[in-house]
Amino acid sequence: MKAIIAATVLGIIIMFAGLMTDNKKSIATLAAALFFVLLGVNIWDLVTTSPNAPQLPFHGMLRIEHYSLWFNTLMTACGCLYILLVRKDIQKVGMHVAEYFALIMFIFCGLYLLSTYNNMLMLFIGIEILSIPQYILAGSDKRNLKSSEASLKYFLMGAFSTGILLMGITLLYGASRTFNIMEMASVLHADSLDPLALAGIVFIMIALCFKVSAAPMHMWTPDVYDGSPTPFTAFMATIAKAAAFFAFIRLFQVSFGSLSERWTFVLSVVTAATLLVGNVTAVFQQSVKRMLAYSSIAQAGFMLFAVLAVNAIAWQGIIIYAVAYTVATVGIFAVLMKLKDYTYDGFNGLAKKNPLLAFVTTIFLFSLAGIPLTGGFMAKYYVLMAVVQQGHLMWLVIFGLLMAAISVYYYFRVIIAMYFKHGNPEMNSEVTTGDKFLLILTCVIVLLLGVVPQLFLNNM
């Protein structure tokens, strides 16, 4: 709870800092420091909250459980890593550096609301706080037409889906006479379900699927991710998406968990479609950045597994998946930003030119492909296990695994380009010792996630 206030205040501090100085570097340094302060506040929240008794602050509008705080802390830690890795690239995007950092800070405020909301209104506010800064960030490279296009597209589609979300909430309120998600769970019964409520659930599902870019609501994703400035793509595809997922799973387990037989089929078809579209389309991309956009759709398909499996492992699954996916993807984007050419050919011969960069990229790609000993394997493993335990979705598990095999194709194309093709990749900027240290650190986190995942779940 302190973190929500802290994120707001720290964001405003960064904006004021932008008025004081024009020195981009010092703003970036300040922002990085403030993100660590935010991490500190999160840890403070975590250790001062009792693991067993959830708190209900703000007249019960929020419900703070221990695993929510743990998710917040992990995501904020990922955010710190992200800021450290890309802070130089953010400085290059445009004039208003302070605002970019402040907007990212505000997105974290939205994330904290989404992981703790206990009321539909807070869900709505959280989604909006999460989304609006993203619309701005997508268009922050003002001189670039593609960036403006991305922003407009994202905004229009996002606004539309928010409307659908509100519609769903309204219908559900009509059926259950409450906005409180716990009370809603006790009012809605599977055997006597009001059609209004069912329509409401479907509307909310559509809106949330849009936010997590699940097919067929994924159309905006490739253009927005491709058009946005790369450092912000890295953020939107990872931490912001993970937050939307946490909101998704929270609502569908807590409120609609007992009705799962009514929506499981729809969502499993959505999951299968997401996996299919994401993986198959990614195969045909020529640009690594665009491939990563489709890969983020594909990975969303796997995260939907956690929503489908209404059980305790699913929570662990979503947390480990969010962390593993975020860390590996941010790492790849950090490497991508070092290169001039974003196509596969731009990676040709990277292993010879810069073996370390090639090695860490390989580990990140292994993780995304789900090779054992990396975080990505454990993440896939947890969500698959959650669904297998559920029992009746074995077909989806096998389909998902086949799709994972397809994903190997496009992830390994990068490895093939780096190691087995000849070329001299042009670098955007020099790889400093600090960068190397951070990339190795990221790589170590990916491997730790794969070998001792319990370290990241101890507080559950």
Place this chain on the structure above:
Amino acid sequence: MILILLILIPLLTGILTFAFKSGDGAKAMALISSIATLGISAYVSGANYTAPVSFSCPWIPMLGTQFSLMADGMSSMLCLLTGIVVMVVMITNTNKEVEHPGSFYGLLLLSQAGLMGVFLAYDALVFYFFWELALIPVYFLCSKWGGEKRIPVTFKFFVYTFVGSLMMLSGLIYLSLQNPGLTSYSWPDIKAAGMALPAATQQWLFWLLFIAFAIKMPIFPFHTWQPDTYEQAPTSVTIILSALMVKMGLFAVLRWLLPVVPVGVAFWSNTVIVLAIIGIVYASLIAIVQTDLKRLVAYSSIAHMGLMCAAAFSNTNMGMHGIMVQMFNHGINITGMWLMVSMIENRWGTRDMTKLGGMATVAPQMAIALVIISLANIALPLTNGFVGEFMLFNGIFESSSMYHITFMVVAGLGVILGAIYTLNMVQKAAYGNVTPMVIKKDLSANEYIGLAVIISLIIFLGVYPKPLLDLTSGVAGMLAK
């Protein structure tokens, strides 16, 4: 504790080897490491005559998985084979130059670590981890140091095996959740869970697990990656692949399939045996028309693996025992074959049989080695191949399947066809008109040592197979019930 050394030594020395810039340093490191590993695996095998060695420590308790290793007769025999083969590879490589020797030998040692892990794993998740980890170094080895078409060919190989492993993973997850009240991956729990499943479930679960193993062995029709990969891979890696990696598939059938879903196995036995036997005949026929030595040996390997797979599903004591023996023997023989192929290619500059001839005149030592190894490959009595194949055929014949005689007769065709293509190869390469050598040289000292190890094992185990039989009789007896 000693078991973990079998994995740690190649793993750590492998990582260290990456740092070597000079070829000599890397070779020395790799050779020392492989000898040390061989020594330990010999010790483990020796200890096995009294009691199986095991090791266990907690790993991820939440998932019900433990880092547990176990060396019974079958595991220690395969570890010993791995130790011997890798050492022979390292010995015969000492006078060869490769690009980036540090990475090459490092990756070879890493793949050895993965193999050891697969053979020792006593926990399904540990098994899966090593199963994948053995593959990754091989992927890089083939893609970096292989032949002209290496990249697409290796990629096909990787995707094939990866699809299989993912299937297996889903099967193992399913099994681990079947014990009421606990999630456990340890072998006894997986086995208990699998055996308790109803017949219908076992029948589909069988394929989920078996496809991964069938791709690895490879069994017809999952074999299409194999000849290309063997042809394109550098010889050292081909040896690792054909002598050791394919044994992973067979080993997995014996450890993780037959005891786990016995009803499913009984239901599908005939189907698998038919596929295996089609593979034997089909691969043998194709081998006959090959002119490329590498492809010939590759197809002959499919035929041999098919025979072992057929016997694995015969459910007889003799058959199981035969597989144990033949896994070892095939590993030794095929290593010898590949060494000969690589020496021929090195001396004559071609692998095309039509352009070879007269080895017995210009390089008599090589010719003698080629003849002995080829005879072992067609299972002539007094070579190790005979002991194994005899037991395999005996096993298939004794099986309770109603088609056992047909199976045995058709599989027996493989032996005849095997004699045709192998002897044809010997005749073309060793005898006939002398074709000029590019490098005029008989065996060099290190090749001499490597082949001496192989040939003495061929003859020793052909005359006195008792140590091998004793080592594995416990496991074989347990498998055939």
